[in-house]
Amino acid sequence: MSISQDKLKQLAQDWISIDPNPTTSKEIKDLLDNEEYAKLSSKLYPRIAFGTAGLRSSMESGFAHMNDVTVLQASQGLVEFLKSKFDNPSIVVGYDHRYHSQRYGELLASVALLKGFTVYYLGSVKNLSKESIELSQSKYENDNNASRDYVHTPLVPFAIDTLKASGGVMITASHNPANDNGYKVYYNNGCQIIPPIDSDISDSIEHNLKPWNDQVWNITGNFTKGLEDGRLKVVRDEIIEQYVSGVKEKLLKHNELNFKFVYTPMHGVGLDTFAKCMKLFNKSDYTVVPEQAHPDPAFPTVSFPNPEEKGALDLAIKLANEDKISLVIANDPDADRFSCAVVDKNGKYKQLTGNEIGFLFAMYIIENTPRLDLSNTYLLNSTVSSQILKSMANKDGFHYLDTLTGFKWIGNKAIDLTNEGYKVPFAFEEAIGFMFDLIHDKDGVSAAIVFLQLYQQWFSSGKVNVFDKLEEGYKKYGWFKDLNGYYRLNDLSLTNKIFKNIRESYSPKEYPIAIGDFKVITWRDLTVGYDSTTSNTKPILPIDPHNQMITAILEPIEKSNKDKDLSVRFTCRGSGTEPKIKIYVEGKSTISESDAINIADKCWETLKKEWFKPKEYGLQEMKP
Incomplete structure (x- = not known):
């Protein structure tokens, strides 16, 4: 995206006039004085976008990144928006251990206090962040060894x-890299924001880009006044206590665990609350990976602090292997995701996929739900996650719905269904996100607690292992095997070009009759707003012309009679946060696992040849 030098100079001057941090202000000034316009452009333009995920970017100077200025601007816009919607507005503020997280939380709390909000603070007021102290010249003492109440x-x-x-x-x-940070926004229903709220907040930010006054930067003064008049309420301990009580009341079915396991919080913040929840069990025997036990924003033992990444669980598995422990469980750094590895029939540790974990959770929930309640029960997942829930619903008599990707959609749909009188005890997304009837968002700690009880109920005796249970489920509901990967792009504009060429390949028809050796059974294009399965061809899921997303079910043109239910489902979509086209493929067979795996692989290769053409487009294929 190009910008004129005059506009760039103006943006640089705008930054210098706003930024209170002498280091980052000087950085932009030096780039301007030295006429380093390419670097200036990368820092200042385009402005960091506010969307349904809030903000997320690398931490560096400039309007295009996460820093004091952009966090202040977002906070002013959000506070003004909430003030326009609520008579006595209040806001919850929390932060993790990443670099500058506490400072950004303090800025938001400061802005909200200035506008008369009640601020429910999940952080520390005993020790402000070093940045706030230096910029405020406060008398507050800063102890670098003190708990930051993450x-x-x-x-x-x-x-x-x-x-x-x-x-x-x-x-x-x-679980982004160490130099990234983000600003994740929830609305009053306890769920991530969705349209049109995101655009309304974005508009409000655009109208509140200049600091209201010098007081917005005076963290210590605003905090002191907030504590004195009672509008700044430090509630972390109280909320954690109520969270643990909620886990006990809503999710605890077994009060004893008689097996050992290894746990890693991946250098993140999960251990504190996880350990408190573990006290609910009369007996528990677990080991925490010592090198990853405490919050460390540098994530020194992992290349990427994401349990899904290859090698992320190596330390945990090594420790489990040394101690002959069969179960490893993990949270990502902010502990909203959950993963696990178990010993297979060959004695090797195997990390389960998000779909496999979701399937186990779903079977556990249904087995423990009274049969009379199933007709009033919904299980949910995203459209890129396994459709095995649909097969379960057809056989077991509960209801199933899929949503767009992201727990903002899953959570809001769960709220809608609950308001209609249904129960929604579980939902999941294949990217190791799991939601139970406690919070309308994914939660890695509650997922870990439920999984331990699942393990106790089915596997603690040693008579059955995880793969036996999965096999039992597949025999009942069908084999569903996923093959999820992506194509990396060098040029973001390629996404729209590729999808444009895909649609032109079957135009003027609404969708192709066949793709390679597959015939098309169903077709849904949420970009153009077409769904072959509805009576009026309008999708039930929201249409978004700005995001590319096609989902289809295919069957082999030539298919043996032995498996009448051999099919494959795929979703292709442009990533909203990375230069990738993501591909989610799931093969289904009622006969064998190998048939499901083979048809998924054939679908991937067909789409590669017919649509994505990596050599032609210069894409990097990342096939699992």
Whole structure:
């Protein structure tokens, strides 16, 4: 995206006039004085976009990144928006251990206090961040060894529900690299924001780009006054206590665990709350990976702090192997995701996929739900996750729905269904996100607690292992095997070009009759707004012309009679946060696992040849 030098110079001057940090202000000034316009452009343009995920970017100077200025601007816009919607507005503020997370949380709390909000603070007021102290020249003492009162992300939506707040923000970049941070926004229903709220907040930010006054930067003064008049309420300990009580009341079915396991919080913030939840069990025997036990924003033992990444669980598995422990469980750094590895029949540790974990959870929930309640029960997942829930619903008599990707959609749909009188005890997404009837968002800690009980119920005796249970489920519901990967792009504009060429390949028809050796059974294009399965061809899921997303079910043109239910489902979509086209393929067979695997692989190769043509487009194929 290009910008004129005159416009760039103006943006640089705007930054210098706003930024209170002498280091980053000088950085932009030096680039301007030295006429380093390419570097200036990368820092200042385009402005960091506010969307349904809030903000997320690398932490560096400039309007295009996460820093004091862009966090202040977002906070002013969010606070003005909430003030326009609620008579006595309140906000929950939490942060994790990443670099500058506490500072960003303090900025938001300061802005909200200036506008008369009640601020439910999940952080520390005993020790402000070093940045706030230096810029405020405060008398507050800063002890670098003191606890910063970090919280795991799901405590923010939990606190919104518990305290009936107008909204909330969690400062985190989840499992992104160490130099990233984010600003995750929730509304008063305890769920991530969805359209049109995101665009309304974005508009409000655009109208509040200049600091209201010098007081917005005076963290210590605003905090002191907030404590004195009672509008700054430090509620972390209270909320964690209520969270643990909620886990006990809603999710605890077994009060004893008689097996050992290894746990890693991946250098993140999960251990504190996880350990408190573990006290609910009369007996528990677990080991925490010592090198990854405590919050460390540098993530020194992992290349990427994401349990899904290859090698991320190596230390945990090594420790489990040394101690002959068969189960490893993990949270990502902000503990809203959950993963696990178990010993297979060959004695090797195997990390389960998100779909496999979701399937186990779903079977566990249904087995423990009274049969009479199933007709009033919904299980949900995203459209890129396994459709095995649909097969389960057809056989077991509960209801199933899929949503767009992201727990903002899953959570809001669960709220809608609950308001209609249904129960929604579980939902999941293949990217190791799991939601139970406690919070309307994914939660890695509650998922870990439920999984341990699942393990106790089915596997603690040693008579059955995880893969036996999965096999039992596949025999009942069909084999569903996923093959999820992506194509990396060098040029973001390629996404729209590729999807344009795909649609032109079957135009003027609404969808192709066949793709390679597959015939098309169903077709849904949420970009153009077409769904072959509805009576009026209008999708039930929201249409978004700005995002590319096609889903289809295919069957082999030539198919043996032995498996009448051999099919494959795929979704192709442009990533909203990375230069990728993501591909989700799931093969289905009622005969064998190998048939499901083979048809998924054939679908991937067909789409590669017919649509994505990596050599022609210069794409990097990342096939699992």
